[in-house]
Amino acid sequence: MVSLSTTPFLPFTAKNASTRIPPPTSFSYSKQRSNRDPRKVVCACIAPPQNFKSQDSSAIHFNGSSKSEQLSTARDHEDDSDVLIECRDVYKSFGEKKILNGVSFKIKHGEAVGIIGPSGTGKSTVLKIIAGLLAPDKGEVYIRGKKRVGLVSDDDISGLRIGLVFQSAALFDSLTVRENVGFLLYEHSSMSEDQISELVTETLAAVGLKGVEDRLPSELSGGMKKRVALARSIICDTTKESIEPEVLLYDEPTAGLDPIASTVVEDLIRSVHIKGQDARGKPGNISSYVVVTHQHSTIKRAIDRLLFLHKGKIVWEGMTHEFTTSTNPIVQQVTRSCAGLSYRRGCSLDPGTNLIQLYWIGFFSVQVETDPIQLNSLHLGALMVLSDIRTVLQF
Numbered sequence: 001m002v003s004l005s006t007t008p009f010l011p012f013t014a015k016n017a018s019t020r021i022p023p024p025t026s027f028s029y030s031k032q033r034s035n036r037d038p039r040k041v042v043c044a045c046i047a048p049p050q051n052f053k054s055q056d057s058s059a060i061h062f063n064g065s066s067k068s069e070q071l072s073t074a075r076d077h078e079d080d081s082d083v084l085i086e087c088r089d090v091y092k093s094f095g096e097k098k099i100l101n102g103v104s105f106k107i108k109h110g111e112a113v114g115i116i117g118p119s120g121t122g123k124s125t126v127l128k129i130i131a132g133l134l135a136p137d138k139g140e141v142y143i144r145g146k147k148r149v150g151l152v153s154d155d156d157i158s159g160l161r162i163g164l165v166f167q168s169a170a171l172f173d174s175l176t177v178r179e180n181v182g183f184l185l186y187e188h189s190s191m192s193e194d195q196i197s198e199l200v201t202e203t204l205a206a207v208g209l210k211g212v213e214d215r216l217p218s219e220l221s222g223g224m225k226k227r228v229a230l231a232r233s234i235i236c237d238t239t240k241e242s243i244e245p246e247v248l249l250y251d252e253p254t255a256g257l258d259p260i261a262s263t264v265v266e267d268l269i270r271s272v273h274i275k276g277q278d279a280r281g282k283p284g285n286i287s288s289y290v291v292v293t294h295q296h297s298t299i300k301r302a303i304d305r306l307l308f309l310h311k312g313k314i315v316w317e318g319m320t321h322e323f324t325t326s327t328n329p330i331v332q333q334v335t336r337s338c339a340g341l342s343y344r345r346g347c348s349l350d351p352g353t354n355l356i357q358l359y360w361i362g363f364f365s366v367q368v369e370t371d372p373i374q375l376n377s378l379h380l381g382a383l384m385v386l387s388d389i390r391t392v393l394q395f
């Protein structure tokens with residue numbers, strides 16, 4: 001089953017009985033239960049990027065000899081038995097706008113993968129294609145070796161659940177935390193309400209939340225909403241004979257968060273992974289995850305392997321620690337910029353806070369705390385915090 005879970009979320013699925021729409025304000029799960037086709041996409045949302053624009057992606061000159069291309073021959077001989085998801089030569093355009101131009105990569109069992117690249121280069125589009133919410137114009141997506149035809153709702157591929165955690169929090173305002181987290185199970189499982197309630201409590205504990213089941217989203221802090229969102233994306237029907245592995249796709253999970261809140265989310269992402277340990281001290285359930293991010297701390301804390309998307313292709317891939325030592329010209333251009341040679345392409349000051357958000361050549365951002373009184377202007381402020389930023393940018 002490909003189960004797409006939306007976290008603070010507007011769950012959605014497509015036709016053939018699995019489309020889910022937000023319930024009306026008065027909706028209550030104790031009154032409304034249905035057992036429909038369990039195929040679904042659940043999307044958990046975190047904050048949208050703020051004031052973010054690609055500042056200078058034109059400064060990047062793609063050198064056709066990418067590492068991923070160099071590796072392609074070797075990859076052909078790899079053992080693919082542990083590949084959960086594969087995108088093979090995927091193309092996608094929106095109208096006249098060509099976005100993806102032959103994207104190929106594999107996500108293996110146990111991996112923590114990041115997708116980075118300039119703004120607007122198609123990273124979120126890749127996630128939506130993996131999730132089956134968008135169909136590629138050309139190319140294929142394989143789920144555990146089986147080619148997916150069309151969108152997730154058109155197909156009956158089983159063997160993997162895919163959860164999509166969107167940027168912006170979109171919990172159902174009129175539903176309690178319990179109803180939000182248990183949404184999928186109320187809709188699509190045969191579990192009793194008591195069973196669901198117990199599982200919701202257990203799942204909330206896994207993300208470090210206790211005693212919030214009866215609260216409404218409006219009674220939660222931003223950070224708590226994100227935890228609820230994550231709980232919603234990892235909950236699954238435990239009464240089933242076999243529970244399929246799950247891949248979680250996070251779209252900019254730390255965008256708009258202050259440095260401390262970002263760290264909490266990054267550690268949470270790690271903790272629900274099978275190689276991590278959740279807040280109860282138990283191993284996580286998520287087999288693999290993919291994170292789209294601009295945030296340096298997220299790359300550093302939550303990602304093992306990076307895919308670098310540029311001009312519609314994966315132009316480099318490798319382990320996170322290899323990124324700074326890569327000889328790939330485009331990567332070098334990025335890392336030199338991060339080292340301060342071309343340190344600043346944009347910045348913004350969050351109103352009412354002491355956070356400055358800085359952007360590097362359109363795809364890295366770092367938040368630095370400073371005293372607004374020091375700032376004569378945003379530009380001057382960026383210069384003044386430069387030394388701190390260099391420290392922050394150490395991989």
Ligand SMILES: Nc1ncnc2c1ncn2[C@@H]1O[C@H](COP(=O)(O)OP(=O)(O)OP(=O)(O)O)[C@@H](O)[C@H]1O
Pocket residue numbers: 094099117118119120121122123124125126
């Ligand atoms: N449904 C759509 N219809 C038309 N254009 C779209 C659609 N979805 C995305 N786009 C366009 O495709 C391009 C890539 O969008 P996408 O959100 O995938 O980029 P991104 O790399 O994730 O950007 P960012 O880093 O800024 O979030 C953008 O120019 C966007 O406007």
